[in-house]
Amino acid sequence: MKRLFSALTLSMAVFCSCLLQEASAQNWQELKSEHFIVYFEQDENFAKEVSYKAEVYYQRIASDLGYARYSNFWTWDNRVKIYIYKEKESFLKATNQPTWSEGMADYRNKQIVSYGWSKGFVESLLPHEMAHLIFRDFVGFKGEVPLWLDEGVAQWAEEAKRSEYKQLAKQYLRQNTLLSLDDMMRVDIRNVKEVDKVHVRSIIKKDGERLFLFIGGESLVTLYYLESVTLIGFLMDKYGSVSFVDFCRQLRDGKSLQDALGAAYSTYSIRTLQDLEDRLIEHLEEEK
Ligand SMILES: [Zn+2]
Structure with missing residues (x-):
C-alpha cells in the first residue's frame, strides 16, 4: 500500500509539530516590527522579507x-518571536523535533522556530x-481540540495549498485510503518518529464499509495532514467562517x-x- 502514496506528495508540505520548547540561547541578530521580532543568524534580507510578510499574514489569517474582531493584539511585550536557524540540522538539534518536522509553533512562549529554507519558509x-x-x-x-483541527487550520492558512x-483528497477517497475520523482522533502524529514503521489504520470506503490500511510512518x-486540511477546507467552503467562529467559541468555553x-x-x-465524516464524503463526491 505504501506504493500508492509515492506519486501523491503535497508540494511544499509543511509538517510541523507543536511542542512546548524554547529556542536555545545563542547570539541572535534581531529585527522588530509592530507585532513580531525576527531573530536570525545570517541573511538580513531574508529576515526583512520574513518580517514584512509576517505583518501581511497577521491581518489576513x-x-x-x-477572528478579526476578536483576536488579541500581539504588540509590544506580546510580540511573537520568530527564530530562523541557519540550517535544518541546527534547528532539529536545538528543538529535539522529529526529523520530518520543518518548523514549530510554541504556544507558551509565543514563538515560531524553523530554519532558513527560503521560499518554503x-x-x-x-x-x-x-x-x-x-x-x-x-x-x-x-x-x-484534536490535533487534526489544529493542523487543519494551520494548513488552510497556506494559500498555495x-x-x-x-x-488529492478525492483521489485518496477513490483509492479507499482516507482515514476514518475515529483514527484521526486517535493517531498522535507527533509520536511518528520512525518513518518506515508500518501502522495499521481503519479507513473510509465510499459505501461506508470499513477496511484496514497498512501504511508506513511517512x-x-x-495522509493525516492532507485529511486535516480537507476537513477545515470543507467546513469553511461549505458553511463559512461565521459557523466556524461559533464552533471555536464552543471549544473555547470548554x-x-x-x-x-x-x-x-x-x-x-x-x-x-460520524455526521461530519458522512458530510465530508458527500462533499468530496459531489464536486467535480
Ligand atoms: Zn502545524
Missing part, C-alpha cells in the same frame, strides 16, 4: 478565520505557524468536540463525528 511555514498561534489565542486550552488538497503523516460540532453545525445535520 485572522480575517479568513473570522515565507509562503508556507510562516502562515502555517502563525495560524497555529492565532487559533490558540482564540480557542485557548480548555476545550477538546488550497488549490490542490481537494483533488505516508501516515502525509465543550467537547462533539458538543461544539452540534452547537455550531446542527442546522447542517452535523451533530456527531
